[in-house]
Amino acid sequence: MANNKRPETMERITTPALARVFIDEQITALREQIGDRKVLLALSGGVDSSVVAALLIKAVGKQLVCVHVNHGLLRQGEPEQVVEVFRNQMDANLIYVDAVDRFLDKLAGVSDPETKRKIIGKEFIDVFAEEAKKLEGIDFLAQGTIYPDILESDGVKAHHNVGGLPEDLQFELVEPVKFLYKDEVRVVGKELGLPDNMVYRQPFPGPGLGVRCVGAITRDRLEALRASDAILREEFAKNGLEGKVWQYFTVVPDFKSTGIDHGKRTFDWPVIIRAVNSVDATAATIEEIPYPLLHHITWRITHEVPGVNRVLYDLTPKPTGTIEWE
Numbered sequence: 267m268a269n270n271k272r273p274e275t276m277e278r279i280t281t282p283a284l285a286r287v288f289i290d291e292q293i294t295a296l297r298e299q300i301g302d303r304k305v306l307l308a309l310s311g312g313v314d315s316s317v318v319a320a321l322l323i324k325a326v327g328k329q330l331v332c333v334h335v336n337h338g339l340l341r342q343g344e345p346e347q348v349v350e351v352f353r354n355q356m357d358a359n360l361i362y363v364d365a366v367d368r369f370l371d372k373l374a375g376v377s378d379p380e381t382k383r384k385i386i387g388k389e390f391i392d393v394f395a396e397e398a399k400k401l402e403g404i405d406f407l408a409q410g411t412i413y414p415d416i417l418e419s420d421g422v423k424a425h426h427n428v429g430g431l432p433e434d435l436q437f438e439l440v441e442p443v444k445f446l447y448k449d450e451v452r453v454v455g456k457e458l459g460l461p462d463n464m465v466y467r468q469p470f471p472g473p474g475l476g477v478r479c480v481g482a483i484t485r486d487r488l489e490a491l492r493a494s495d496a497i498l499r500e501e502f503a504k505n506g507l508e509g510k511v512w513q514y515f516t517v518v519p520d521f522k523s524t525g526i527d528h529g530k531r532t533f534d535w536p537v538i539i540r541a542v543n544s545v546d547a548t549a550a551t552i553e554e555i556p557y558p559l560l561h562h563i564t565w566r567i568t569h570e571v572p573g574v575n576r577v578l579y580d581l582t583p584k585p586t587g588t589i590e591w592e
């Protein structure tokens with residue numbers, strides 16, 4: 267039975283110096299555990315799996331095999347950044363799997379939120395297991411489990427909606443950050459040289475944009491969602507709200523409304539902006555975005571994103587609204 271309790275003597279990692287000590291200790295421990303064998307890691311590009319990847323690259327280099335599954339529900343620029351940072355800059359062994367069509371075909375016509383989540387979770391496991399089966403001589407599976415995952419859900423990253431691998435693909439686990447809290451993972455990530463937008467990124471749900479493209483996902487609405495989210499993030503970064511607001515994103519519902527453009531009637535989708543502050547996601551308050559900025563974002567979204575003619579701002583705290591729309 268794995269030891270799943272953070273040692274009481276373990277100091278909280280709050281400074282670069284403490285992060286360096288942690289990194290050195292982990293490199294030694296990982297080399298001892300892994301020896302000359304191979305480790306597999308599902309690398310989403312989120313902070314936890316990215317920090318695990320960077321630690322393992324330092325410890326065992328090419329004995330680590332990272333698999334990045336692009337399920338088509340990532341934010342603009344994310345799959346490209348994973349390839350750029352890990353393959354090009356860190357020289358990692360990275361398998362990039364373009365599974366966009368596969369996921370979107372499975373999700374076509376499915377409107378129930380929980381069914382969508384299940385499809386995304388199952389498909390992810392299937393794609394990852396298929397890649398794992400193609401590889402020879404893997405002995406370990408690395409995971410970005412962090413301490414809150416252990417405290418909240420018996421050590422499984424349950425909120426990622428990813429169940430376990432099939433019976434014939436059971437590996438010994440490698441979980442170098444399992445005793446760290448999120449803020450500590452970020453300090454370690456920064457010290458490992460990961461880019462700030464990877465280290466300080468806002469929470470992003472496992473099913474990704476899938477739960478923000480309300481109802482049955484269509485490719486054109488998904489693109490409107492991705493483009494409007496990119497504009498919101500760009501404007502928040504430019505206006506000092508990145509890092510200040512806990513979570514912010516856009517939502518595209520599955521209904522249209524009438525509008526007018528160059529004297530012609532349009533019938534297009536609205537985009538809903540959500541920007542909330544929270545400590546642990548159980549409750550949330552609304553960020554008071556300055557009106558001039560809201561006007562500017564509205565102008566950009568309605569002029570730059572095809573198929574969108576209206577922007578709404580969701581003023582609902584949690585409760586009564588959940589943070590995500592589905």
Ligand code: XMP
Binds near residue numbers: 426
């Ligand atoms: P809600 O919408 O329940 O969200 O207020 C609370 C936090 O959890 C995230 N979230 C998810 N994360 N898989 C995840 O990994 C999910 O299915 C999921 N649903 C919501 C949400 O983004 C927020 O941070």
